Amino acid sequence: MKNLTFAIPCLFGLEGIVGNECKRLNLANIKVENGRVLFTGDFEDMAKANLWIRSGERILIRLAEFPCKSFSELFDNVKAIRWENFIPKEGAFPVKGYALHSQLHSVPDCQSIVKKAVVERLKDAYHLSWFAETGAKYQIQFGILNDVASIYLDTSGPGLHKRGYRARANDAPLRETLAAGMVDIARYRGREVVYDPFCGSGTILIEAAMIAQNRAPGLYRRFAAESWESSDSNMWASLRSEAKNKIFKRDFRLIGSDIDENALKIAMGNAAKAGVAEYVRFKNCDVLKWQPESESGIVITNPPYGERLLDVQKAEALYRTLGQVMRRNPNFPTYIISSHQELPRLYGRNPTKRRKLYNGMIKCEYYMYY
Ligand SMILES: C[S@@+](CC[C@H](N)C(=O)[O-])C[C@H]1O[C@@H](n2cnc3c(N)ncnc32)[C@H](O)[C@@H]1O
Known part of the structure; x- marks a missing residue:
């Protein structure tokens, strides 16, 4: 049609x-x-x-x-x-x-x-x-x-965020479509080392890896329209094989860290299922001790927002810490999504740019420091 x-x-x-x-x-x-x-x-x-x-x-x-x-x-x-x-x-x-x-x-x-x-x-x-x-x-x-x-x-059936790699989720996973958007806004195209110091189940880095490889996000799942009477299975097969041929063979490095051992295990499982495990490394590290492993790179991250009172104080302390850590590492453009309005004050610097983004129903800002 x-x-x-x-x-x-x-x-x-x-x-x-x-x-x-x-x-x-x-x-x-x-x-x-x-x-x-x-x-x-x-x-x-x-x-x-x-x-x-x-x-x-x-x-x-x-x-x-x-x-x-x-x-x-x-x-x-x-x-x-x-x-x-x-x-x-x-x-x-x-x-x-x-x-x-x-x-x-x-x-x-x-x-x-x-x-x-x-x-x-x-x-x-x-x-x-x-x-x-x-x-x-x-x-x-x-x-x-x-x-x-x-x-x-x-025509899609399950939402496009269902790429098929998320076997298990941790507490507050980022939706894959939003993570991909954050990576795109940060203009990552597969060259720099990307870090996520609050990586949780690894969504941002897995999406970044798929972008670096030019891997079609829907390659390994099916869509509702494929079972329609009018569906042309040859057309779908040829688009899939074209997409497979477009996957770049290139070297790149992504490093995620978190303090939650269980989230890190989930992240590793998800990266393996997404077929990008060889490019992403996950390690246990408190943001307080975070250090880059390269001269330069990009930080893209989704720290806790602290929705409850006590947690808010913890989240605020984390933003202060992240601000101090990043001041020691000026070669690392940093992109942070948070619903906390006061993040720039706590982080200790006004962002170069900011942009409204919704994390599901939560109104957030994407703070960009570069
Ligand atoms: C909002 S979640 C990140 C979710 C992730 N983007 C995903 O898609 O799964 C925030 C993460 O920060 C981690 N975290 C909390 N305090 C931390 C700290 N001091 N250092 C490093 N990670 C921390 C939590 O364990 C949690 O996994």
């Missing part, structure tokens, strides 16, 4: 990064909006985006967008979509979505209206009165924001 519009929802703050990723993939009509990036293309572009996008959450086909203040507007516009072009007779088509700042605010009601409209459309198209929905899944999503409804079909 040609000339479809796709939407890539992303964490707030990462829109520009996802837009640049789309440019690097030569996608057409890229539009960067709040919380999402749009592009147009065909199923091959959709497959490419699923395999290669690092910082977006999923690849959706945007089927319609319309002003919507009533259930009848929702029903009529959803029924007008040519669902039969996508969903076969046996297809399963669950519906989920959200409604914000809109007259239609009951999500369960909107959900059942959308479902009913699709059923009515397919009944007419297939001359059937009942759908068993035993086949592949065609997840329908709706979003109603400021009285404008967007209707999507999800």
Whole structure:
């Protein structure tokens, strides 16, 4: 299918990064909006985006967008979509979505209206009165924001942050899509030594390693659209083999440290599963004693934020320590994500730049010192 519009929802703050990723993939009509990036293309572009996008959450086909203040507007516009072009007779088509700042605010009601409209459309198209929905899944999503409804079909299935390497997580793992965005903002392209002195389960360094190798993040997982009736398995196979040929054979070094032995074990397991263990070393080290192992490099890190009172004091002490340690190491541009508003004061220096980023629902700043 040609000339479809796709939407890539992303964490707030990462829109520009996802837009640049789309440019690097030569996608057409890229539009960067709040919380999402749009592009147009065909199923091959959709497959490419699923395999290669690092910082977006999923690849959706945007089927319609319309002003919507009533259930009848929702029903009529959803029924007008040519669902039969996508969903076969046996297809399963669950519906989920959200409604914000809109007259239609009951999500369960909107959900059942959308479902009913699709059923009515397919009944007419297939001359059937009942759908068993035993086949592949065609997840329908709706979003109603400021009285404008967007209707999507999800091509990804599990979110794109599921790369397939995270066997186990520690307490506060960073989402892979955000970690990749942080590495991209730090302009790491595989040359410098990267350090993460609060590495936890190693997400930042594993994402950095995949970027250094130019390894498609979705290479070793499957996507919902692959089980669709219209799916062209040869096309997916050839995109995968092309992606494998694009992996660089280069030498680079990444060093993670943490005081939690259990997190370090998880990090090593994850790096092995991601196929980057030979490039990443994890070691037990208190940030107080942190020392680089190279003349220069980049520090990218996600220290504890200290959400509870006692923990806040501990987190603040860690920011002071990190500031002192980095003052002794001026050749190391340092990138820190934290929700703590006072980080620059505690760290002892104003950042060269800062940028709002959301770590899930937590509003953070990405403090950049260089
Ligand atoms: C927010 S977590 C990092 C999560 C990591 N980005 C991930 O994706 O798993 C913060 C980490 O800082 C570590 N940490 C706390 N105090 C530390 C210290 N004094 N020195 C080094 N690491 C410390 C914790 O063990 C924890 O793993």
